[in-house]
Amino acid sequence: MDTQMTPATDFLQDFAEMSRHGATPGGGVDRQAATPEDHATRAWFGDWLARHGLAEAVDGIGNQFGCVTLRPGAPYVLVGSHLDSQPLAGRYDGAYGVLAAAHAVAAVAAEAGNGDLEPRYNLAVVNWFNEEGSRFTPSMMGSSVFTGKLDLERALATTDAQGTSVAAALASGTAPESETRPAGAETAPGLAEVARYAEIHVEQGRVLEETGTQIGLVDRTWAAAKYRVTVRGAQSHTGSTRMHERRDALYGAALVIAGVRELTEEFDPGLLHTSVSELYVLPNSPVTIAREATMNVDLRSPDESVLARAMDRLEALVRTAGERSATDAKLEPTHRWGLLSYQPEGVELARRSAEGLGLSHRRVMTVAGHDSTNMKDVVPTVMLFVPSVDGISHNEAEYTRDEDALRGVELLTDVVRRLCRGE
Amino acid sequence: MDTQMTPATDFLQDFAEMSRHGATPGGGVDRQAATPEDHATRAWFGDWLARHGLAEAVDGIGNQFGCVTLRPGAPYVLVGSHLDSQPLAGRYDGAYGVLAAAHAVAAVAAEAGNGDLEPRYNLAVVNWFNEEGSRFTPSMMGSSVFTGKLDLERALATTDAQGTSVAAALASGTAPESETRPAGAETAPGLAEVARYAEIHVEQGRVLEETGTQIGLVDRTWAAAKYRVTVRGAQSHTGSTRMHERRDALYGAALVIAGVRELTEEFDPGLLHTSVSELYVLPNSPVTIAREATMNVDLRSPDESVLARAMDRLEALVRTAGERSATDAKLEPTHRWGLLSYQPEGVELARRSAEGLGLSHRRVMTVAGHDSTNMKDVVPTVMLFVPSVDGISHNEAEYTRDEDALRGVELLTDVVRRLCRGE
Numbered sequence: 001m002d003t004q005m006t007p008a009t010d011f012l013q014d015f016a017e018m019s020r021h022g023a024t025p026g027g028g029v030d031r032q033a034a035t036p037e038d039h040a041t042r043a044w045f046g047d048w049l050a051r052h053g054l055a056e057a058v059d060g061i062g063n064q065f066g067c068v069t070l071r072p073g074a075p076y077v078l079v080g081s082h083l084d085s086q087p088l089a090g091r092y093d094g095a096y097g098v099l100a101a102a103h104a105v106a107a108v109a110a111e112a113g114n115g116d117l118e119p120r121y122n123l124a125v126v127n128w129f130n131e132e133g134s135r136f137t138p139s140m141m142g143s144s145v146f147t148g149k150l151d152l153e154r155a156l157a158t159t160d161a162q163g164t165s166v167a168a169a170l171a172s173g174t175a176p177e178s179e180t181r182p183a184g185a186e187t188a189p190g191l192a193e194v195a196r197y198a199e200i201h202v203e204q205g206r207v208l209e210e211t212g213t214q215i216g217l218v219d220r221t222w223a224a225a226k227y228r229v230t231v232r233g234a235q236s237h238t239g240s241t242r243m244h245e246r247r248d249a250l251y252g253a254a255l256v257i258a259g260v261r262e263l264t265e266e267f268d269p270g271l272l273h274t275s276v277s278e279l280y281v282l283p284n285s286p287v288t289i290a291r292e293a294t295m296n297v298d299l300r301s302p303d304e305s306v307l308a309r310a311m312d313r314l315e316a317l318v319r320t321a322g323e324r325s326a327t328d329a330k331l332e333p334t335h336r337w338g339l340l341s342y343q344p345e346g347v348e349l350a351r352r353s354a355e356g357l358g359l360s361h362r363r364v365m366t367v368a369g370h371d372s373t374n375m376k377d378v379v380p381t382v383m384l385f386v387p388s389v390d391g392i393s394h395n396e397a398e399y400t401r402d403e404d405a406l407r408g409v410e411l412l413t414d415v416v417r418r419l420c421r422g423e
Numbered sequence: 424m425d426t427q428m429t430p431a432t433d434f435l436q437d438f439a440e441m442s443r444h445g446a447t448p449g450g451g452v453d454r455q456a457a458t459p460e461d462h463a464t465r466a467w468f469g470d471w472l473a474r475h476g477l478a479e480a481v482d483g484i485g486n487q488f489g490c491v492t493l494r495p496g497a498p499y500v501l502v503g504s505h506l507d508s509q510p511l512a513g514r515y516d517g518a519y520g521v522l523a524a525a526h527a528v529a530a531v532a533a534e535a536g537n538g539d540l541e542p543r544y545n546l547a548v549v550n551w552f553n554e555e556g557s558r559f560t561p562s563m564m565g566s567s568v569f570t571g572k573l574d575l576e577r578a579l580a581t582t583d584a585q586g587t588s589v590a591a592a593l594a595s596g597t598a599p600e601s602e603t604r605p606a607g608a609e610t611a612p613g614l615a616e617v618a619r620y621a622e623i624h625v626e627q628g629r630v631l632e633e634t635g636t637q638i639g640l641v642d643r644t645w646a647a648a649k650y651r652v653t654v655r656g657a658q659s660h661t662g663s664t665r666m667h668e669r670r671d672a673l674y675g676a677a678l679v680i681a682g683v684r685e686l687t688e689e690f691d692p693g694l695l696h697t698s699v700s701e702l703y704v705l706p707n708s709p710v711t712i713a714r715e716a717t718m719n720v721d722l723r724s725p726d727e728s729v730l731a732r733a734m735d736r737l738e739a740l741v742r743t744a745g746e747r748s749a750t751d752a753k754l755e756p757t758h759r760w761g762l763l764s765y766q767p768e769g770v771e772l773a774r775r776s777a778e779g780l781g782l783s784h785r786r787v788m789t790v791a792g793h794d795s796t797n798m799k800d801v802v803p804t805v806m807l808f809v810p811s812v813d814g815i816s817h818n819e820a821e822y823t824r825d826e827d828a829l830r831g832v833e834l835l836t837d838v839v840r841r842l843c844r845g846e
Contacts, residue, residue: 087706088658088714134708204663224662226709235511237816238698238721239647240627240790243687245814250699251684257677264666275661276673278709279702283510285557286649286701286719288817291511296709298661367663391668393660394711 008406011103015405018044018083018099019091028396029091033084033130033141034062034166039173041083045098045127052106054125059188060152061145062129062170066102067189068109070119070420075195077419078379079105079412080126082142082371086134090398092202092388094131096405100200101125104413108420120422121195128371129170135160136169138226138335143371146191147378161280196382196419197375200412202400203385204368204393214407216364216385217350219342221373222273223307226335227297229256229276229318233327235283235291246289250281252325253293259317260297263310272310273300273367296334302365304339337373346382349423353414359407368393382415384408431829434526438828441467441506441522442514451819452514456507456553456564457485457589462596464506468521468550475529477548482611483575484568485552485593489525490612491532493542493843498618500842501802502528502835503549505565505794509557513821515625515811517554519828523623524548527836531843543845544618551794552593558583559592561649561758566794569614570801584703619805619842620798623835625823626808627791627816637830639787639808640773642765644796645696646730649758650720652679652741656750658706658714669712673704675748676716682740683720686733695733696723696790720754725788727762760796769805772846776837782830791816805838807831 021044022029022037031037042064049056054066064083067076081097105125111117128146133139136158144150156167203209208216233249257276264272275298282292297314301307315331322329347363354361364385366373372383386408389399444467445452445460454460465487472479477489487506490499504520528548534540551569556562559581567573579590626632631639656672680699687695698721705715720737724730738754745752770786777784787808789796795806809831812822 086658086708086711089711132708133710134706137709139710204660206665222662235509235818237627237791238700239645239696239723239792240814240816241696242629242693242814243696244692246698248684248698248700250680250702254677254680254684254699257673258681261671261674261677269667270665273662273664273666275669275671275712276677277661277671277704277712278707279673279704280707281700281702283557284701284703285509285555285817286560286721287556287562288509288512289698289700298709300662368660369662391663391665393663394708395658 011099011406011409012402014048015096015099018095022085024088024396026088026396028089028398029085030087030089031085032087032135033132034169034173035135038084042127042173045083048102054105057188061142061155063142063146063188064127065124065188066105067122067124068105069122070109070112071122074121075193076124076189077121077196077198077416078124078126078194079198079416080128081199081201082128082131084130084132086132086394088396089394090392090396092398092400093393096202096400097200098125098127100409100412103409104416107413108416111417112420117417117421119420121420123416123420124189131371136166140369140371140374143374147374148191149374191378194379197372197379198382198412198415198419199370199372200384200386200408201370202388202398204388204391206391207364208385208387209389209391211362213362214359214404215354215361215411217347217354217361218366218383218385219347219363220365221337221340221369222300222302222365222367223304223339224298224300224337224369225307225311225333228332228334229295229297229329231256231293231322231327231329233289233291233325236289238287238289241289247326248289249293249327250290252321252327252329253279253295255321255324256295256318256329259321260314263313263317266313267306271301271303271306274298300367302339337369340377342376342383343380346380349418350382350384350415353418354411357411357414359411384411384415434522434829434832435825437471438519438522441518445508447511447819449511449819451512451821452508453510453512454508455510455558456555457592457596458558461507465550465596468506471525477528480611484565484578486565486569486611487550488547488611489528490545490547491528492545493532493535494545497544498616499547499612500544500619500621500839501547501549501617502621502839503551504622504624505551505554507553507555509555509817511819512817513815513819515821515823516816519625519823520623521548521550523832523835526832527839530836531839534840535843540840540844542843544843546839546843547612554794559589563792563794563797566797570797571614572797614801617802620795620802621805621835621838621842622793622795623807623809623831624793625811627811627814629814630787631808631810632812632814634785636785637782637827638777638784638834640770640784641789641806641808642770642786643788644760644763644792645723645725645788645790646727646762647721647723647760647792648730648734648756651755651757652718652720652752654679654716654745654750654752656712656714656748659712661710661712664712670749671712672716672750673713675744675750675752676702676718678744678747679718679741679752682744683737686736686740689736690729694724694726694729697721723790725762760792763800765799765806766803769803772841773805773807773838776841777834780834780837782834807834807838
């Protein structure tokens with residue numbers, strides 16, 4: 001192994017091989033949390049860890065670690081992202097960050113092994129379980145449990161639309177994995193053993209591309225408020241029920257969906273992102289008016305006061321939709337994060353690293369949530385972006401150029417090196 | 424057996440026994456076409472036919488007949504409705520009409536057997552397959568195939584949301600049925616062998632109740648136009664995608680759903696009923712904007728010119744929804760029936776019968792489609808309604824009082840008697 005860093009061709013070859021798991025005809029991947037496709041990717045990654053001398057360990061919520069002890073008893077510099085994906089998604093989101101972390105950790109561990117680096121911390125790579133939240137809500141499940149924001153038992157009991165629990169879905173992948181590689185006798189690190197966290201991700205936006213910048217130094221997260229809205233009406237005949245006697249849950253839902261979108265028109269462009277993207281209708285029959293409709297609502301803003309106003313407006317809008325459709329429309333908050341900053345020391349460390357490598361860089365905010373959104377609240381964290389073409393995300397057409405991907409690995413490796421030294 | 428009519432207690436007892444198949448905790452039934460619950464009800468009905476001396480026969484699309492030969496070689500007076508139901512539906516819709524038909528046919532056959540009646544036609548009761556259309560589209564499938572409006576092969580190949588075909592779902596019920604009663608060696612009657620058709624149904628509306636009338640003589644069907652609307656957008660990240668770059672299929676769908684409902688406000692009350700009640704969203708994930716949404720649209724009117732205007736407005740509305748949401752919104756007609764009249768001779772025959780029995784009656788239109796909607800286009804048809812409390816339909820709370828149900832059986836029996844005599 002090269003003592004400076006894993007060669008570029010190795011990374012690209014590994015990335016291509018990994019992307020075959022759950023590959024879709026449209027050039028993307030589909031490996032929702034704890035599906036056979038996700039399990040296959042996890043098994044492949046377990047093999048990779050073993051081949052590169054990292055000790056695998058899996059914790060109770062399925063977070064998959066690869067640990068290297070450089071200084072017995074010292075805490076870890078943890079580096080990672082997530083291998084799970086949305087349905088019909090791109091192959092970079094999350095997975096790029098896990099593989100970049102693995103290459104960075106292996107490279108820095110080799111440097112320490114050769115005596116080229118005096119380690120203050122041990123190193124570990126992590127594949128966080130269920131960052132996407134498409135099969136099991138909420139998103140960022142693995143890092144939420146790890147950071148104590150979500151109860152382990154509650155997370156394990158969460159079910160998907162078919163009624164399968166997280167616990168059962170995780171267990172379904174255990175047997176095949178343990179056949180192909182040694183059982184994870186290793187104990188997974190806990191939060192108390194982590195001193196620093198670093199993550200790299202494709203931008204999922206266009207700021208780097210539009211400004212011709214190679215690296216984004218993430219300094220803040222957009223604030224977000226997520227909800228579940230349940231509209232309850234009454235089942236009746238679509239043909240014969242008089243219009244003024246209808247209590248149509250799907251009509252109530254449509255008023256909410258359209259209203260949530262049109263909320264953004266009350267603010268300056270770019271100040272509020274809103275969406276409804278998941279909807280369940282009962283009984284969902286062509287001849288029976290819906291008795292119930294359940295949906296998510298997602299509000300995000302780079303300005304806390306805008307988000308607060310939007311949250312108030314949402315309450316009024318849901319009430320009005322219920323009144324107009326003669327249904328009971330109920331709004332329940334499910335997830336909330338504020339406009340929290342990443343530690344300035346981490347941004348500064350990453351800036352020095354980028355400068356040292358001659359990479360152009362700028363500070364950026366992240367609109368999407370990441371596992372680092374959780375980690376930064378409890379551990380000094382560095383979050384990095386590389387450009388993504390046209391900012392396409394959660395779509396098979398998501399793409400990051402090889403040179404951008406490789407620059408990211410190079411930078412992350414240097415950041416891990418600096419963190420490992422105790423910088 | 425009583426030679427005048429099957430006693431009321433027998434009918435109510437049979438109805439209670441039949442309603443146990445697919446019974447729901449809320450007092451209704453749930454037996455969508457060719458589900459185990461529908462198969463169980465069909466098997467029970469097959470036993471009933473055998474116990475009452477009617478020869479069972481099932482045709483290629485699963486229409487279930489019980490035949491009595493009174494005059495060899497003569498065509499049939501066919502009487503029936505459907506045993507399948509919507510999800511979480513009432514126990515009267517359809518099932519009441521099949522059992523009433525069976526009791527009427529058995530009673531009139533007994534009269535002919537006793538020499539109290541000179542039959543011109545043979546008699547048959549029918550349970551039409553999949554009238555509801557909730558599991559397999561379109562509705563009125565069995566009578567559509569029987570009347571040549573729908574191709575048999577195409578109907579058999581239709582799949583439900585899980586990909587199960589009508590052919591496979593029908594076959595899944597064959598074995599248990601044939602174990603409990605003799606194999607249906609009988610050949611099912613075809614359209615050419617049917618001279619008259621009669622059907623009775625609960626009103627699914629409030630006209631009879633509000634006017635204190637015991638019997639509705641159905642003279643016309645509201646005109647209807649049904650569609651499928653497909654909205655195609657682009658999958659992207661709910662958080663990070665800029666609002667003006669979104670192509671959100673669920674937002675497009677919401678504009679259609681709200682617009683379809685609000686169409687009714689452009690016409691006088693009661694002139695237009697509209698609904699969207701079935702919606703499928705892809706990928707239906709909380710963090711990914713929908714790439715596709717598919718829904719039904721249902722327009723009905725007692726006035727053809729109103730329906731024509733509404734159809735034009737729907738086209739414009741779907742186009743506008745596509746433009747506003749930057750999606751491709753496509754409108755496809757799937758089912759259409761005009762404001763067709765039932766034969767005046769049949770209405771008059773039913774009126775005479777009601778007069779003779781001393782039952783109050785009035786002419787009514789049907790808003791809902793029925794198998795008689797198909798049959799009346801090809802065979803002289805009589806369609807009757809009995810009152811339903813509060814007009815509640817496609818809901819477990821659907822209810823018709825025993826005295827109203829029994830008056831309907833008495834009237835239908837007399838109508839069948841008159842039709843059988845060649846009146």
